[in-house]
Amino acid sequence: MRGTSPKGIAAFDMDGTLVRLESSWQLIHEAMGTLGKARENMERYRRGEISYDEWAELDVACWIGKNFSPALRALSMVKPVDDLKEALEMLREEGLLVGVVSSGLDLVLKRVETLFEFDFAVTNELILDGSRVVGWKVNVPFNAKGEIVKRVASKFQVPLARVAVIGDAENDLEMFRIPVGLRVAFNPSSEALEREADVVVRSDSLLDVAQVVVEWFHALRT
Structure with a gap:
């Protein structure tokens, strides 16, 4: 500079x-087979039932302890x-x-x-x-x-x-x-x-x- x-x-x-890439979150959910649960969590957030932090915790909880390799492979293809x-x-x-x-x-x-x-x-x-x-x-x-x-x-x-x-x-x-x-x-x-x-x-x-x-x-x- x-x-x-x-x-x-x-x-x-x-x-x-x-x-x-529209959403890194969505790409990971698709790769991990958790998109349905993610949509449920997002609807709860949009209705005001949970906070953003609570939504994120629920989203990440879908992946905790699971083999994340499918998501890593999908992310490696992002252009x-x-x-x-x-x-x-x-x-x-x-x-x-x-x-x-x-x-x-x-x-x-x-x-x-x-x-x-x-x-x-x-x-x-x-x-x-x-x-x-x-x-x-x-x-x-x-x-x-x-x-x-x-x-x-x-x-x-x-x-x-x-x-x-x-x-x-x-x-x-x-x-x-x-x-x-x-x-x-x-x-x-x-x-x-x-x-x-x-x-x-x-x-x-x-x-x-x-x-x-x-x-x-x-x-x-x-």
Whole structure:
């Protein structure tokens, strides 16, 4: 990165934004044969019968002690979006910190990190003992992305006006509703997110997102 301190931040969602995957949770449930139970848990959460943390505990409980190899094989097939490395390197060259804020799982993040080393990353974590799930750690509750982006900006002493957030789905709404400088909806699956966005990008290539962020960042300096 040029200069001695970060000039801005680009904070990305992961599932559906950086990788061709709607939900890492759903992919694992499909691979483990637990999708039916997962849907029951989600309905209970949506009806307000259980909290997010309780929902997550019930979801992970479906996998505790089981052979997780089918899920690991499925996760190994997850593909990044086109031009991911080139796009993120473009942003870094412009002086932006580049990172991830996702309620998805760290196992997917590790796939992306083979292509690009992020400046920060906050995801939920599965704890494995060999090929078995023994627990998990909540780092990103469902509606907490906005507060996490604020904490990241504060940590690096970057004003929110110089932060860009990029996402695709309803669980990205909270980081679109804080006073950041730019909100980019990338191939959005949520009409609500699209309405909150400053820019909507529909493309197969992440380079088109990077170009929008670079143009916005240049405008800040003029």
